[in-house]
Amino acid sequence: MTNTTAPDKSLSATKVSNVDLQLCFALYSASLSMTKTYKPLLSKLKLTYPQYLVLLVLWEKDGMTVNSISERLFSDSGTLTPLLKRLEKLGMIQRQRAREDERKVIITLTEAGRLLQTESTNVHSQIACSTGCTITELQALNNQLIMLRTNLIKNLNTV
Amino acid sequence: MTNTTAPDKSLSATKVSNVDLQLCFALYSASLSMTKTYKPLLSKLKLTYPQYLVLLVLWEKDGMTVNSISERLFSDSGTLTPLLKRLEKLGMIQRQRAREDERKVIITLTEAGRLLQTESTNVHSQIACSTGCTITELQALNNQLIMLRTNLIKNLNTV
DNA sequence: AAATAATATATTGTACACAATTTAATTGTG
DNA sequence: CACAATTAAATTGTGTACAATATATTATTT
Incomplete structure (x- = not known):
């Protein structure tokens, strides 16, 4: 993939009203990217x-x-x-x-x-490194995702 | 945030050093929750x-x-x-x-x-509603996830 | 106690996710 | 032109994700 500096428009970023849609895709693709990051580290185990x-x-x-x-x-x-x-x-x-x-x-x-x-301890640190985020940023993101998940699950049967 | 049933400790929330680990699980479970939220709406289509x-x-x-x-x-x-x-x-x-x-x-x-x-237009709004977040919050989360994804992909081959 | 309901896990079937390999078409090089 | 290298999809195989159903065990009810 090499060139990661491509303009990230995400899906339909042109329409400002579609934040929900953008978020869903960002969540989906970020999650898959995380799994891909883990894969080589975990396959050793x-x-x-x-x-x-x-x-x-x-x-x-x-x-x-x-x-x-x-x-x-x-x-x-x-x-x-x-x-x-x-x-x-x-x-x-x-x-x-x-x-x-x-x-x-x-x-x-x-x-x-x-x-x-014990063998897996250094997996964490490598992941944290790959995120390119500070501890504070990771913590903030973590809290927001938990809030999102909680809301989604709460509303699962109300739609 | 009314009744969220179980206390959300996430994985290993007790150890403050494991923010990375917590984030990975939050990302994973939030993504799955989003898919579950979409499922009944999309199955109609x-x-x-x-x-x-x-x-x-x-x-x-x-x-x-x-x-x-x-x-x-x-x-x-x-x-x-x-x-x-x-x-x-x-x-x-x-x-x-x-x-x-x-x-x-x-x-x-x-x-x-x-x-x-055209049929899918009301899907967005229902999803946005289920997130229980404001547009601003969704936008912020979206930006952070895109940043995270970009970093993860950039570092994929460097680990 | 027999029938019924509830609970915990297992099974089945469809649809990804992705690595590795294969096939077919195109391009590059001598 | 011949032929290796590259490229674009398709195929194969393993591992989830999850709905729907089945099975076995325990609890309840009549």
Whole structure:
């Protein structure tokens, strides 16, 4: 792609009224760009970005059920089940039914899964570097995105 | 911001140093939430969000090649080719090889494809409403996301 | 206790996202 | 002109994203 200094008009930037439309595309393309940035870093750990997100959750709190991971990541079982099976096949986690309620599946980190956390520490800093933003800018953007997400989810069924 | 149910700690919000990590997840989940918001509105038009993005591009400039659409949307042929074939099957576009260079495929809107633009006008306003943000806020967020995307893409091969 | 409802996960099917490879057409070079 | 290099799409294969449905387990109700 080389030339990144091309004029960024985004979609329909000429019409000022279409800020909503512009924002949606900016959000979409920025998210994809972020995934592309993560890809080479994570592929060294044999992980995809969504798999990495699951591990982040487990590093914070091990032994969660599929459902609680799902709520944390705004994901669903149709996505998580096969993803978790791949993580299990990779030897990063273990899947086992809860004894007190056999509908629930408990996800536990393996030794290898726990060790990955240390290996992944320098991933963060490289990402932060690639954003070209200051901590303050990242923090501001983070807050706005959380607000946006909260509003969108709140209004999901009201449209 | 009334009832947002669960407290939003995002991922690892406890560690202030992980702003980068938080931002990545906020971006990811906000983008997915946006797609979910679009879904019911677009399904009335029988479209998916990526298909809608292609139509937005064509409404702005008809008769583009696959490659130019690809650059505009930060997408690639592996994604676009099947997507465009579906849009063709839906009767929204036509795909034809360029006469002067038969490697290129020209994408042209059909009458039905052009007419959809009018039908989609109220989609924007409903999205803007769901964001719960003011025009100024949307504009600011848009600018920051474009900056972020530009930086990420610029640094893609430098990591 | 049997029937019913609710819950948690799994399965199926469609549609991206993207790397890697392939195919076909065009351009460049000797 | 012949032939390698380049370019534009298409193809293949893996991994989500998500709606809809199925299955199994637990809780409730009659």
